[in-house]
Amino acid sequence: MSTRRTIAVVVLVPLLAALALWAFAWPAARTAPRDLPLGVAGPAAATAQTEKQLRQHEGAFEIHHYADEAAARAAIEDRTVYGAVVVTAQGPELLTASAASPVVAQLLQQAVGRQAVASGAEVRTVDVVPAPASDPRGAALNSSVLPLTLAGIIAGAMVTFLGLRGFRAVTALVVSAGLVGVLAAALAHSWLGVLTGNWWAEAGTFALSSLAVSAAVAGLAALVGPAGIGVVAFLVMFLGNPFSGAATAPQLLPDPVGTIGQWLPPGASAALLRSVSFFDGAAAVGPVLTLTWWAALGLGAVILGNALKARAKGTTPATQRELTSVG
Template structure:
């Protein structure tokens, strides 16, 4: 008997090896950030006279690499920085003692972390009063609904890209279908999140645009890779979004709480950019929305460009139709 593996046995071995590898990769991508959650250069403000804030700043900087300190002259400047999403919070030092400004809408987890950190650093165990400058909505005080929206948006984008390719649409028709599906999904998601559940409290149309752009970025990427690489492209696009984009988005906490480079890479992928953009338009009147909006736009443009390019390549490589042969006439 020959010891040479048959094609069927090779496929069985490949499947047996591939499944544990993918499982280990998924566990690493999801469990590693969760196990290493801690502040990494988290933007935090310190406001007040330099002589009064020097001691507070020094104590905060003792936690090396935890906080990125921003100095402000007074409480008004610190509040403006929080509303502009420059910092997550600020310690204001005044005559009545230290006071902590937070923004639970930016991240309830970060707001709680800052309360604990500032309370530990307070001299002599002094009480630190906390003021929530930009509070999370009453219907979603822990940010659970916004966090839960990241995965459905990613799945909607993957489904849009896959369905468009499976239905045989190519080129401009595929691009038009992707844009239309993303726009309708954005409208539907805004109707659910804002009009019905009330967990999004910003401008309705801005929220719908952000949600639709998030779906388009994923859908166009999946469809573009499929147009260039075939079925493998669909798997690659969906795998990157689900294995890295979703757990590294920082939606449940903040990008600065994830270990590097997960926090940085996550904001370059559609799910992370979508979560940041949605917070900005829903709770901060669009502050700091330019960066994530451009990230999603680039993914969308590159994906749609790949869809058009794939159709052009397919036309060029398609074999020309052979002319019909005319039967010879009998003499």
């Protein structure tokens, strides 16, 4: 038995290390725009050349057409596009939103700037929705994803190992997630000042993000045992975090990594936090539904697992009595 365990350690540890390196390093090494939503505003005749130049970056941009600068600004504020090139009589103007992704804003400045230099024009850049001055690179928001994931895993594991069942487990998970939300908002918004939206909306986002993970951990553990903790932890830590696009944007990750990441709690959490903090809740429906489904299914699994165990315990004595009477 000891030999088997030794072999398991020798084999599994390098495999897990290789998997972790792949999950975290591969998307980072392949960062590039892939169908990145970008607006072009102005009369069709004036924007034709700009669109032609942008389409030379094959597969990089998903072009959206707008009549004027006001429409392009509205699209950025609604999170329909990450930026827009406005063609004016004075020359091209680039609208960005560093709050949506500082990396994308810089990428657009480089791409559009190179085209402008080649054509002899000068581009004026306007940051329509700027990142807060206390976190211009979005590092604090990106750093919030991992702690929320860890908090959820720990809460779900504690509920499992402390033997909480049914509605007691549900209550513990919901209350702990609520406290996580309040504390996280107090730190990120009130103390550090890296979030600038509605305080309670941010607290609710933190709470829902933590609950989505903790409920999934406790729910799967209630159905399949402690192994469920490892399964969910692997899914949200090894895949959810590197696939979240929190540090860059989902459209900068290799396909289908960016899409998969938005189906997992870390990616949905980062997207929702940006929406409620900087964009007045624009484009928040999708992430809210994703996190809500994770939380609801997890809590439902907690109750179902408890019911199945209670039923099994209730039928076993009856079965034994029946066998005894037959004997």
